């Protein structure tokens with residue numbers, strides 16, 4: 046399940062070229078486009094980008110970088126019904142955050158005039174016609190892969206009539222759905238996409254860029270190859286579902302190219318990224334937002350780039366993940382644990398370690414002088430010598446985690462219990478002598494003694510302990526809102542059930558707020574999206590709404606790495 050591919054750098058082997066790199070190197074060698082490599086990333090601005098798009102982005106931008114080329118950003122804005130400027134802005138922000146920059150920023154809508162001219166040219170060549178059939182009639186007469194379709198009764202209209210009708214469509218003389226412009230190709234082609242595909246449909250909808258200038262909009266197939274051609278794209282990479290569209294991509298180019306032996310863009314397909322426990326359709330993600338299952342597109346549980354950013358994922362971790370997944374020709378499902386592994390790998394290097402007690406019980410050190418405080422120097426990041434040290438304050442009253450104490454511990458429990466000892470990290474060894482409970486039987490306070498000569502770094506006590514735990518000085522700890530996130534779905538393939546809607550598989554425990562958590566004082570200065578490792582608890586990142594008055598932290602990922610364990614990393 047986990048993403049192993051022969052193109053990855055697993056095991057330190059020299060990476061071989063993936064099939065797209067091989068193709069580009071062949072093209073460079075034969076000078077098909079000279080030394081030019083120009084790719085494009087073509088999102089439709091009808092939602093926020095998700096982790097699947099991150100793969101397409103890393104691929105097209107990454108190849109451009111590798112081969113000294115460029116990558117364009119093209120908004121594929123041919124359906125005004127679902128497209129909005131908010132999405133355009135969010136998409137740009139996400140790509141920049143991932144660390145990529147585009148050469149040209151383009152919009153398919155910039156090419157509407159040119160596309161319309163090409164439609165007229167096709168009519169004049171006798172290769173396009175206006176069809177009055179309804180969408181249902183057209184669908185019903187398309188045939189099946191094994192049965193040819195039926196030609197439209199409007200297929201043989203004269204060029205003049207077609208020109209007039211297209212003009213009428215453009216001028217708003219007909220209602221939505223009353224007519225479409227179709228390419229005249231072959232109603233018995235084994236490829237259903239060549240059975241007189243639609244080129245334009247009527248939609249009397251305001252477009253976020255062209256306003257009310259147009260009420261007919263080109264279909265994806267009529268727009269994409271030509272847009273590639275206009276921009277001079279050399280390698281047009283898309284996901285496998287477009288493989289069956291490729292003959293149509295080429296057919297339209299064949300009609301419009303003046304120099305048949307000269308430049309033409311070429312479409313190449315790769316497998317889309319599928320992740321278990323995740324949905325990746327923008328339509329479904331929109332449904333989650335609109336129905337209030339999440340707080341927005343950037344809810345930290347969303348598989349969107351903006352959600353992952355808010356959750357504390359880093360651009361590096363996402364890019365490394367897409368590289369580990371590699372480029373495949375066949376669809377497969379990647380374990381989301383691999384993504385989490387990549388996140389841990391990066392956060393381990395860059396995160397400062399801090400103390401936070403998520404579910405506290407109080408510890409009173411009965412033999413520690415009242416009013417005394419000591420500064421213990423704590424290492425910020427053992428993975429980074431330059432990260433330095435910081436003082437944490439030790440005192441008579443402390444907090445430790447509730448689950449670091451057991452009233453009746455088993456033998457192998459190396460933390461605290463009655464008459465047991467444990468080391469407080471950077472501090473002293475303590476021994477529990479007594480404890481108190483509330484009316485419900487919950488432990489409230491531990492009474493412990495400390496060994497004055499056991500201070501970390503200068504321990505002469507001779508006391509042997511097997512466990513070390515984290516702690517906070519009660520008087521110096523700062524209350525914080527801690528948001529504990531878990532997977533949004535509790536099913537491996539939430540969208541894969543025939544009779545059940547994917548929302549039925551939402552995990553009811555995907556967000557838990559911890560009501561009593563404390564963090565060390567240094568964290569009131571945390572800036573939004575700063576990364577931390579809460580020692581022994583996991584990686585957390587300051588929420589975009591954190592403030593010194595109300596620090597808020599999101600669980601990015603726990604420390605336990607199921608993927609690494611399973612794969613012997």
Ligand code: ATP
Nearest residue numbers: 087088089097098100101283284317318325326327
């Ligand atoms: P969705 O189905 O989520 O709406 P889409 O393919 O319609 O996705 P687009 O905005 O059209 O979304 O996608 C832009 C580019 O990203 C396309 O080239 C598409 O192939 C690619 N892409 C989308 N989803 C994935 C994925 N899961 N893995 C890899 N590439 C993807």
Ligand code: MG
Nearest residue numbers: 088089121265
């Ligand atoms: Mg799409």
